Amino acid sequence: MTTKKTGMDALRSELLDDVAAHAKHILADHGVGTDVADQCGVALAEFLADHWGGQLINFPMNFLYKLAQRDLVIYDEFNGRNHAVLASKYNMSVRGIYKLVARVKKRIVAEKQPDLFPD
Known part of the structure; x- marks a missing residue:
């Protein structure tokens, strides 16, 4: 049974889904296989949820990250x-x-x- 998420639960889920999908996309662009890229994306989203879950985080807009x-x-x-x-x-x-x-x-x-x- 799948329940539809609403309000803040939907936004939190959307954020982690977006992080996982973007990580998968970046890894695939760098030649990592689709399955491994997907697993890494999900692992990253799980890491964020486990380590930062429950925290109030405000991401600055237009922040240029330090280049690797x-x-x-x-x-x-x-x-x-x-x-x-x-x-x-x-x-x-x-x-x-x-x-x-x-x-x-x-x-x-x-x-x-x-x-x-x-x-």
């Missing part, structure tokens, strides 16, 4: 034509390298470029 050192190294080694070489070197998919380069570039530009229309 490995991502910066890969970005520094990227020359515009070596996606496949980097994918092989760092055990990632070529698609994962494309996404990593775009993500790092976006964050670097966001940190260096002033906002033209501040709130």
Whole structure:
């Protein structure tokens, strides 16, 4: 029997479902098999529920997380034509390298470029 969640229960469940799905997506983009990526996503959501459940947490909006050192190294080694070489070197998919380069570039530009229309 499945019960429909409402109100805050639905939001909490949606948050953990979203975390699990996003982790699965990121891992799959980095070449991890779908089954393993799904298991990791669920494990991450369970970790958050077990360790942070019951806490009132407010996530800041537009917070740029510190880039992982490995991502910066890969970005520094990227020359515009070596996606496949980097994918092989760092055990990632070529698609994962494309996404990593775009993500790092976006964050670097966001940190260096002033906002033209501040709130």
